[in-house]
Amino acid sequence: MAAIRVLPDDVTVDSRPGETVLDALSRSGFGYRTGCTRGGCGICKVDLRQGSVSYTAATVSDQVLPPDERAAGTCLSCRAVPDGDLTIELRNERLRRLNPYLTARFESTTKKQVLRNERKRPWE
């Protein structure tokens, strides 16, 4: 299990093994700008600030995520699987809470995460 910290909102959610960044945020009730969610359009690109990701869940086309962009820290969030704790930053937008009923679970998760993160401070 990896912690995904999302800026600029500074929200942290857990991801399950093999789960993409987008799936982890969706499962926790959050939304942001996404397109095809299948790696074809690049609409859900975010900036990777800390940590690393792998594209093991599915093939990603160089057409959509060119190697130089990938090296410069662009993360195609619908296909990216965290290698461990990481921090991403949305591009000119904020997280939206799509499922407010997940709040309690999210907050407890976050509280736990915040405690864990305060110990580890993976983004510092």
Add this chain to the structure above:
Amino acid sequence: MGVMRLGYVHTRVTDLDDARRHYGDTLGMKAVHTEADRVYFKAWDEFDHHSVVVEEGGVGLVKMGYKVATSDDLDLFERRAQQFGCLTERMSRGDNVGIGDGVRIVLPSEHVLELYNEAEYLGSEVGLVNPAPFPRHLVGVGVPRIDHCLVTAEDPDTLERFFSEVLDFRAAERVVEDLDGGGLLGSWMSCTTTPHDIAFIKGPNGKLHHFAYELSDWYAIKNAGAIFTMDDVPVDVGPTQHGITRGETVYFFDPAGNRNEVFSGGYAVFPDTPTKTWTVDQLGTGIFYIGRELSERFTSVLT
């Protein structure tokens, strides 16, 4: 005689196995031919060899094929396309599996369009003698046939002129900036009796917005939407109804992110049917009559 219909769509996909599951198991097309890097699919009510080709490597549109009635049409359209200023080349039988000689044209929008008049005949899955209304072995959505493509073009005016002057298509509906000679933003053009066999909206050259399958009715559209959820297919918009074409629709994405549509209804057009016009301030209503809102995703996701 002219262009009869959209015959095939050839797209790129990132993973052939995923594409096989989507086009085969979810949409219910039959894989009629397989090569190392591509699969050819046919829908149950189509007669020719294939209508969808998926090729591994990348995303987006490789080319569209439109079937013309006679080899004389090939000569005519080749000459007209050259006069229009397009690059053309002849293609030979077998360049595309199951497809005969033809003419390849690079459109003003940089898309590749192939015209051909012969294809290997495989027949529909219900036959021609006392045919059943549908085959009972269908899986998934069980799409009967492909219907149209929508692509993007930097210069919709020139592309509309190409389809009109070179291929004798007629605009069923158009979107303009304003009614006083404002610029063209999109055109829905017909070579059959359906309101669009090709459509394009302003955007980058060479990109695919979607290609569509025809379903029988609204009920089939709704059921297709449910099957997409069962198979974890991301739905873009729908089920809803278009203002433009009046068709019923669900937009969804294949596993490589190419947008597909299931479409039903619409109205009949004839050579003397007048063109309808939409103003850009009503584009949301034109595209989605119920809801009246364009989503950012609908206008920005292209492959």
